[in-house]
Amino acid sequence: EAGVAQSPRYKIIEKRQSVAFWCNPISGHATLYWYQQILGQGPKLLIQFQNNGVVDDSQLPKDRFSAERLKGVDSTLKIQPAKLEDSAVYLCASTITSGFHTDTQYFGPGTRLTVL
Amino acid sequence: AQKITQTQPGMFVQEKEAVTLDCTYDTSDPSYGLFWYKQPSSGEMIFLIYQGSYDQQNATEGRYSLNFQKARKSANLVISASQLGDSAMYFCAMSASSNTGKLIFGQGTTLQVKP
Numbered sequence: 001e002a003g004v005a006q007s008p009r010y011k012i013i014e015k016r017q018s019v020a021f022w023c024n025p026i027s028g029h030a031t032l033y034w035y036q037q038i039l040g041q042g043p044k045l046l047i048q049f050q051n052n053g054v055v056d057d058s059q060l061p062k063d064r065f066s067a068e069r070l071k072g073v074d075s076t077l078k079i080q081p082a083k084l085e086d087s088a089v090y091l092c093a094s095t096i097t098s099g100f101h102t103d104t105q106y107f108g109p110g111t112r113l114t115v116l
Numbered sequence: 117a118q119k120i121t122q123t124q125p126g127m128f129v130q131e132k133e134a135v136t137l138d139c140t141y142d143t144s145d146p147s148y149g150l151f152w153y154k155q156p157s158s159g160e161m162i163f164l165i166y167q168g169s170y171d172q173q174n175a176t177e178g179r180y181s182l183n184f185q186k187a188r189k190s191a192n193l194v195i196s197a198s199q200l201g202d203s204a205m206y207f208c209a210m211s212a213s214s215n216t217g218k219l220i221f222g223q224g225t226t227l228q229v230k231p
Binding site (some may be wrong): 031033035040041042043044045048055056089091093095098099100101102103104105106107108109110112 | 218
């Protein structure tokens with residue numbers, strides 16, 4: 001079974017530019033999460049989708065970040081315009097069921113973003 | 117609100133010895149799950165072990181075991197017979213029944229295994 005796929009693995013941009021990250025969850029997984037991990041910290045949730053609906057986006061900086069999961073499968077996270085403090089690893093995770101607290105989340109390899 | 121605390125920024129262990137990584141948590145939810153993940157330098161988060169709040173026995177997965185002390189709100193990870201490949205960052209995380217399944221992570225502990 002293929003794992004969670006993410007691309008690109010690395011991205012370097014200048015501040016005020018835009019960037020997009022892509023995630024394809026494990027096949028059949030209903031719930032998809034985007035986390036931001038700043039260097040030296042644990043990941044923090046940005047947004048959670050259940051199928052193609054948003055469950056939790058309370059920590060998403062909506063003035064610059066947006067995300068979609070149009071067909072309930074893969075997802076795109078966009079930052080426009082980027083700031084220096086957006087430099088982080090962006091992790092995508094998925095679970096087979098609908099966001100129960102007992103579900104194990106499986107993570108992709110992450111996208112390391114550097115904003116100069 | 118839920119909180120995870122990992123008080124050991126870095127740990128060293130000799131190859132083939134056992135090591136305990138500490139984790140304490142705080143939640144008012146009666147039902148919750150506790151997870152440990154390993155993050156090598158490559159960046160991917162690898163699931164290691166899970167403990168449910170109502171589980172009577174400590175979870176074990178191969179060389180990994182979770183020392184769950186509910187009254188103390190601690191969920192320490194024990195790695196037996198350490199290997200060089202165990203060198204990585206380790207994160208404790210929690211998900212509670214009230215928070216839609218999202219994980220709350222601690223700050224992490226860096227483990228270095230010495231040959």
